[in-house]
Amino acid sequence: MADQPVAGAEKETRLQRIFADSKKRRGVPLSGYNGDEAILNRVRDIEKSSGTQPQTATISSARGEDIERLALLDGLTELYNYRTFIKELKAELGRSARYKHSVALILMSIDDFDAVTQQYGVLTGDAVLKVVANVLRGAVREVDIPAKYSDNQFCVILPQTHASGAALLAERIRQRIGNQAVTHNWQSFSVTASLGVAAFPVHAEEYDHLIARASEALEYAIARGGDRVFSV
Secondary structure, three states, X not given: OOOOOOOOOOHHHHHHHHHHHHHHOOOOOOOOOOOOHHHHHHHHHHHHHHOOOOOOOOHHHOOOHHHHHHHHEOOOOOOEOHHHHHHHHHHHHHHHXXXXXXXXXXXXXXXXXXXXXXXXXXXXXXXXXXXXXXXXXXXXXXXXXXXXXXXXXEEEEEEOOOHHHHHHXXXXXXXXXXXXXXXXXXXXXXXXXXXXXXXXXXXXXXXXXXXXXXXXXXXXXXXXXXXXXEEO
16 A cells, blocks of 8 residues: 555546446355354444435435435435445455455544534534545545445545555554644534454454444444554
C-alpha cells in the first residue's frame, strides 16, 4: 500500500461500472470460519435487513442516472451504501482469489455516537457523519472503496493491501478524525473513532467471514476504551 494516500476518487466511472455489473456479482468459494459465531450472525442479519431499509433520498423526484445514484449511494454521506459495499467486496474478493492478491477491510465506528446525538441533537449527529465521510474521502487512494456500513459505522475496502498496510491507514484515519473539529448550530467539538482491520485470505476467505473478523477487531478496539486501531 502506498505511504501517501490520494485524495478523491473516480466516482462516476466506478458508479457506471457497478451499475453495469450489478447482476453479475458472485461471492468467493465458501470456507470455514474460526471467529465469533455471534458476530458472524449479526453481520448476516445486517445484510438481510439492508434490503428492507428505505432509501434516504426520494426516488419519485429522480430520473435516469439520478435513480442509479440513489440505488448505489447513502443519501446522507454520499458514500456507497451497504448493498453497494457488499457487491464491491464480493467482486474484489473474487478478483483477488483469481490473481492471488490480498484485500484488507477496515470497519470503523464513531465512539459514543449515541451520546453525541443525545447532547447535540440528530441534525448535529448527521453533521458528524458527513465530516467523517469527508475525512475518509481525503484519506484513501483512488482504488480504495469507502462506504457507509450502518448508522454510525463506515468501512473501507483496500485492494491489493495486507493487514499491516491497512492498519497504517486506519491509524491515519483515526488521527484525522480526532483532529477534525465539528461545528454545527454554534456548537464546536470533536469526536473519536475505533477501527478494526482484517484481511483476505489470511483472516477469512468468504466475504461475510471477512466482515465478521473486522467486526471482532472493532469490538476489541471499543472494549479497550475506543479511539484506537485493532487488527485481527
